[in-house]
Amino acid sequence: MGNDRLRLPGGFLWGTATSAHQVEGDNHNNDWWAFEQQPGAIWHGDRSGAACGWWREAERDFDLMRELGQNTHRLSVEWSRIEPEQDAFDPEAIARYRQMLGGLRERGIEPMVTLHHFTTPLWMARQGGWTNPLIVERFAKYARYVAEELGDLVQLWCTINEPAVYAAEAYLLGIHAPGHRSPREALAVLKNMLRGHVAAYRAVHAAQLYAEVGLVKNVRLFDPANPQAPGDRLAAWLMDRAFNEWTLHALKTGRLPFSVKRDDALAHSLDFIGLNYYTRDMVAFDSRQKLLTRRFPAPGAEVSDAGREGAYGEVYPEGLYRALKKVNRYGVPIYVTEFGLPDADDDQRPRFLLTHLAQVHRAIGEGVPVRGVYHWSLTDNFEWCDGWALRFGLAALDPRTGERRLRRSGELYAAICRENGVTPDMLEREGLS
Numbered sequence: 001m002g003n004d005r006l007r008l009p010g011g012f013l014w015g016t017a018t019s020a021h022q023v024e025g026d027n028h029n030n031d032w033w034a035f036e037q038q039p040g041a042i043w044h045g046d047r048s049g050a051a052c053g054w055w056r057e058a059e060r061d062f063d064l065m066r067e068l069g070q071n072t073h074r075l076s077v078e079w080s081r082i083e084p085e086q087d088a089f090d091p092e093a094i095a096r097y098r099q100m101l102g103g104l105r106e107r108g109i110e111p112m113v114t115l116h117h118f119t120t121p122l123w124m125a126r127q128g129g130w131t132n133p134l135i136v137e138r139f140a141k142y143a144r145y146v147a148e149e150l151g152d153l154v155q156l157w158c159t160i161n162e163p164a165v166y167a168a169e170a171y172l173l174g175i176h177a178p179g180h181r182s183p184r185e186a187l188a189v190l191k192n193m194l195r196g197h198v199a200a201y202r203a204v205h206a207a208q209l210y211a212e213v214g215l216v217k218n219v220r221l222f223d224p225a226n227p228q229a230p231g232d233r234l235a236a237w238l239m240d241r242a243f244n245e246w247t248l249h250a251l252k253t254g255r256l257p258f259s260v261k262r263d264d265a266l267a268h269s270l271d272f273i274g275l276n277y278y279t280r281d282m283v284a285f286d287s288r289q290k291l292l293t294r295r296f297p298a299p300g301a302e303v304s305d306a307g308r309e310g311a312y313g314e315v316y317p318e319g320l321y322r323a324l325k326k327v328n329r330y331g332v333p334i335y336v337t338e339f340g341l342p343d344a345d346d347d348q349r350p351r352f353l354l355t356h357l358a359q360v361h362r363a364i365g366e367g368v369p370v371r372g373v374y375h376w377s378l379t380d381n382f383e384w385c386d387g388w389a390l391r392f393g394l395a396a397l398d399p400r401t402g403e404r405r406l407r408r409s410g411e412l413y414a415a416i417c418r419e420n421g422v423t424p425d426m427l428e429r430e431g432l433s
């Protein structure tokens with residue numbers, strides 16, 4: 001990577017990202033808690049349980065963020081706490097979130113708040129959750145309430161986290177709550193989430209005119225296993241269409257998937273885009289498979305720790321650059337709202353940080369307006385259907401005792417945040433110069 005110092009622009013945001021259900025603990029009023037009780041739903045029979053104890057004591061991790069030189073944090077608020085029953089809002093939940101957001105600000109940490117990160121209140125889940133079009137106005141009502149109550153503490157809002165991941169994992173593959181396997185439902189969910197995004201975008205702006213509101217898109221790259229084989233090329237293209245472009249195209253053109261009608265509000269619903277990037281897949285056409293495709297890491301490539309479904313993914317830094325270029329089509333600022341990898345023994349993460357941040361630097365050098373990055377995550381946390389088996393933290397966490405232990409990568413990320421970039425000796429120490 002050479003001996004140059006990779007300095008990021010002044011005012012760059014450096015932080016970590018979390019979500020309510022994965023860190024707060026005892027979120028028993030949403031569909032995920034119910035899903036976790038089903039035998040076999042979570043790897044090794046794990047549960048979110050007390051998670052990272054944030055509902056009682058997020059502040060000790062806020063102290064850790066400050067110690068590590070972070071100046072921003074992306075967290076989510078839990079709809080089922082704020083509106084435990086339809087149309088009944090809980091002032092105590094809001095008071096706790098005010099305390100948390102105030103606590104971040106006191107420590108010099110700019111909060112970014114996500115309104116929906118995979119969990120849905122039980123009362124809404126019982127009415128069909130995101131398959132029910134009525135969710136759009138209910139979500140907007142909740143978003144408006146939250147923005148009215150918390151808007152003085154929050155400038156950066158994300159409406160929905162990873163709509164395509166949610167639709168695929170919860171309604172197509174059946175591995176996330178509520179565990180359905182229906183292509184028809186998955187498509188309806190994706191569309192309702194995009195409508196929900198627009199409605200929430202407007203609701204937040206109605207409460208807070210100068211808020212910055214975006215959607216979080218997980219971009220996964222799909223490359224043909226054999227670029228000469230038309231079947232592989234077509235399979236990779238189709239995966240990219242369904243997973244990435246249905247959402248990105250809709251936000252650009254205002255046309256929902258399979259719809260010719262243009263919705264102007266949809267085409268103008270981004271003040272920024274949040275990019276989550278993890279990995280890419282090589283894709284081969286395979287008539288023996290259900291979806292006629294096989295996906296796997298590039299032969300010989302480095303892969304991260306494996307989850308229940310096999311390898312989590314290839315470690316592919318250039319993919320972050322490619323993903324940034326892909327989402328740069330809107331002409332709005334970009335935040336890398338998540339990047340990270342499961343790596344329990346932390347033997348890959350230090351290099352991972354440097355090689356991925358070099359790609360952010362490269363994209364910025366070519367004019368891509370990246371304003372900040374959020375590492376997933378601060379500490380290990382409840383990793384959905386993989387339970388506690390996949391470890392994404394800069395700090396290791398023992399969920400039984402709550403004990404935290406900073407990993408080597410945590411120290412390195414702190415140095416990067418303080419230097420506002422990557423220095424030659426960091427590269428040298430990781431054998432990258």
Ligand code: IFM
Nearest residue numbers: 019022162276338376383
């Ligand atoms: O833990 C998840 C997060 O909730 C959404 N994006 C991917 C992360 C790692 O799998």
